[in-house]
Amino acid sequence: MSTARANRITPYLFMAPAAVIMAIALLYPLGFMVYGSFRDWDPSQSIGETEFVGFKNYVTLWFDPAFRESLSVTLIFAFSVVTAEMILGVGLALLLDRNIRGMSLLRTLFILPMMIAPVVVGLMWRYMYHPTVGTFNRTLKSMGLEGVDWLGQHALLSVIIADIWQWTPFIFILALAALQSLPRSALEAARIDGATAWQQIIHIKLPLMMPVLVVTALLRLIDAFKVLEVILVMTEGGPGLSTEIVALRISRTATEFRELGTAAAMSNYLLILLLLFTIGMFTLTRLQEARAKRLARQIQEDE
Amino acid sequence: MPEIRLDGLVKRYGNVQVLHGIDLAMHDNEFTALVGPSGCGKSTTLRMIAGLEGVSEGEIYIDDRPVSQLDPKDRGLAMVFQDYALYPHMDVARNISFALRLQKRPKAEIDAKVREVAEIVGLTDFLSRKPGALSGGQRQRVAMARALAKDSDIFLMDEPLSNLDAKLRGQMRAELAIMRQRVQKNMIYVTHDQIEAMTLADRIVVMHGGYIQQQGSPAELFKSPANKFVAGFLGSPPMNFLSSTLAMEGDTLFAKGQGFNIAIPAEKAKSLGRTDGAVTLGIRPSDLNHDPNAPDETALDLQVQVSEYIGAQSVLICACGSANVTVELKSETPIALNETLRFAVRPEAIHLFDDKTELAL
Structure with missing residues (x-):
């Protein structure tokens, strides 16, 4: 083999282990799931014995009110938590981006919730939400107020609060890192140009943080669509279907209803949805850039 | 055009005192250069005038009004930074007009002003570019234009030419001298380069170790330096x-x-x-x-x-x-x-x- 040829091949050789792992750990299960979603598949059968049913699983799901309910719960849950977490996380980062004594300790304390295992978070909140012995209702009652039916009537709100508690720190640390990497002198220039603290945030800080914030929101959104453990532990999807997010429904369809094909089709719906979000988000930023360029050209032509 | 007066200005960082009582008066429409080696306190002095650094002791007067407790935006000044400090997400026109837009001036007025200052610094063809698509010299001009657009009477410059290469620096220095004739403002210019100070300034203030060593016209300082430091600092090759x-x-x-x-x-x-x-x-x-x-x-x-x-x-x-x-x-x-x-x-x-x-x- 010639040296030039060997040199060309070498990088691929180095990448090969990663490619193999990707294929085994990612592409194979994904392909398996897509294949399975077109079959009527009971866990007692091996996949070779199953019957091909075409798009039946997808069509059934599309018209299944329970799945639609589950999908809308997921959408409400995901968008509520990401919106609230973005506002709180970025807001806190803007507030805590300063050098005062003990700030580093405070920041460390702040990111603790993120490090707790989701099952533990679920258990913890379940006990705190407990109607009689839970922290919240005991506190309310000691103040002479009525207890709240946290995991009953307000189950979705309660799981949303728990998720916000756990994941706001994630947004916070990324937003803080973005803030601290902003050019100091540009902010000083803005102060001299007459920008108030608010105007600095609106005109300088947020626009400059935006690329990081978009990616952060996207990551959180993808994560929020897949959340399972916390809700499983806290409510098991109940009462009724009020907190049954898609991930939970997938798990139940596969285990309780023993319909692996349907569960696979459901997973694919979720996958498609997330892909659409990702593509949509990137298209949006591309469009914004293109529009800015077009406007700039127009202004120049006008002059 | 205001007179700026520094009265016993002291700056401390913790226990370290970096400025030891600076007394200085900068007159109407005067180009003052603060010059000295690194760490002499010249930039700190400028940043205190701008309001970006707090004053530990002493007072800054602009037209007899004490300003040391005011926000930068309330002091009525414009500043050019060493690293230009442009807003990377705004194009040149928006960079220049930022202060005016914050003041909610009418659009026609803003456009006219942007065109006017862009013409002074020779940026008319680049108004729609983002700073990332500009060369070092052009960025420097944007920084200058942004400061000019503000129409403030005090113009602060913190080593504005030191990030440019030697040839461009000479060219910009000449352009600055020409701009200086067109623009009637009270300018304070910080530099470690004695040639910039000598060629541009009406008055040079030589600083060293947090003290003013001497101030006066370039010729005065060159001909009769008050001490060995000033004598050695000004002039090239040195004394x-x-x-x-x-x-x-x-x-x-x-x-x-x-x-x-x-x-x-x-x-x-x-x-x-x-x-x-x-x-x-x-x-x-x-x-x-x-x-x-x-x-x-x-x-x-x-x-x-x-x-x-x-x-x-x-x-x-x-x-x-x-x-x-x-x-x-x-x-x-x-x-x-x-x-x-x-x-x-x-x-x-x-x-x-x-x-x-x-x-x-």
């Missing part, structure tokens, strides 16, 4: 310093050192008030002329160590006893290394400094 001892010989006062014995002009000798003791003799390279026939009492005999050819002139670094002396010489003069040449000293250009206090005598 030569030689240790010497004063001694009377007959009617004439001489400064005697290793390998020289130079007569002090009668007038200067009279004003010294002393006729003996150790002093430092200071002579600028430009005051030393190659003259083989110069009499002993106005001459230095220098042995050439290094010759730096820089075109029409060569800079020679020579030995005079154990000290080094820099001189300038026309390049066509034939010289050989280790050759000893005689240089005449212009008597009126002799500077003397006290050995201990380093003050000019």
Whole structure:
């Protein structure tokens, strides 16, 4: 083999282990799931014995009110938590981006919730939400107020609060890192140009943080669509279907209803949805850039 | 156009005091250069005037109004930063108009102003570019235009040219001098480059170690430096310093050192008030002329160590006893290394400094 040829091949050789792992750990299960979603598949059968049913699983799901309910719960849950977490996380980062004594300790304390295992978070909140012995209702009652039916009537709100508690720190640390990497002198220039603290945030800080914030929101959104453990532990999807997010429904369809094909089709719906979000988000930023360029050209032509 | 007055300005960081009571008045429509080596406190002084650094003690007055507790935006000033500090997400036009847009001025007025200042700094063709798509020199112009657009009477510049390469720096310096004639503002300019200070400023304030060493017009500072530091800082190549001892010989006062014995002009000798003791003799390279026939009492005999050819002139670094002396010489003069040449000293250009206090005598 010639040296030039060997040199060309070498990088691929180095990448090969990663490619193999990707294929085994990612592409194979994904392909398996897509294949399975077109079959009527009971866990007692091996996949070779199953019957091909075409798009039946997808069509059934599309018209299944329970799945639609589950999908809308997921959408409400995901968008509520990401919106609230973005506002709180970025807001806190803007507030805590300063050098005062003990700030580093405070920041460390702040990111603790993120490090707790989701099952533990679920258990913890379940006990705190407990109607009689839970922290919240005991506190309310000691103040002479009525207890709240946290995991009953307000189950979705309660799981949303728990998720916000756990994941706001994630947004916070990324937003803080973005803030601290902003050019100091540009902010000083803005102060001299007459920008108030608010105007600095609106005109300088947020626009400059935006690329990081978009990616952060996207990551959180993808994560929020897949959340399972916390809700499983806290409510098991109940009462009724009020907190049954898609991930939970997938798990139940596969285990309780023993319909692996349907569960696979459901997973694919979720996958498609997330892909659409990702593509949509990137298209949006591309469009914004293109529009800015077009406007700039127009202004120049006008002059 | 306002007068800026600094009154006993002190800056401390924890226990470290970096400015020790700066008293300074900058007059109407004056171009003041704060100049000094790194860490002398010149940038800190400027940033305190701007309001970006707090004042530990003392007060800053703009037109007799104390401003040290005011926000930068309430002091009515514009500033050009060393790294330009442009807003990377805004195009040039929006960078320039940022302050005006914050003031909610009418759009037509803003557009007119942007065009006006863009024309002054030569940016008209680049208004729709983002800073990332501009060269260093163009970014520098945007920073300048942004400061000009604000229409404030005070214009602060913090080493505005130091991020440019040498050639561009010279060009921008000339453009700055031209802009200076068009724009009537009270300008304060911080630099470590004495040539920028000398060429641009109406008044130079030399700082060192958190103290003002001397202030005055470039010519005043160049001709009669108040101490050895100012003498050595201004001028390129820098002034030569030689240790010497004063001694009377007959009617004439001489400064005697290793390998020289130079007569002090009668007038200067009279004003010294002393006729003996150790002093430092200071002579600028430009005051030393190659003259083989110069009499002993106005001459230095220098042995050439290094010759730096820089075109029409060569800079020679020579030995005079154990000290080094820099001189300038026309390049066509034939010289050989280790050759000893005689240089005449212009008597009126002799500077003397006290050995201990380093003050000019």
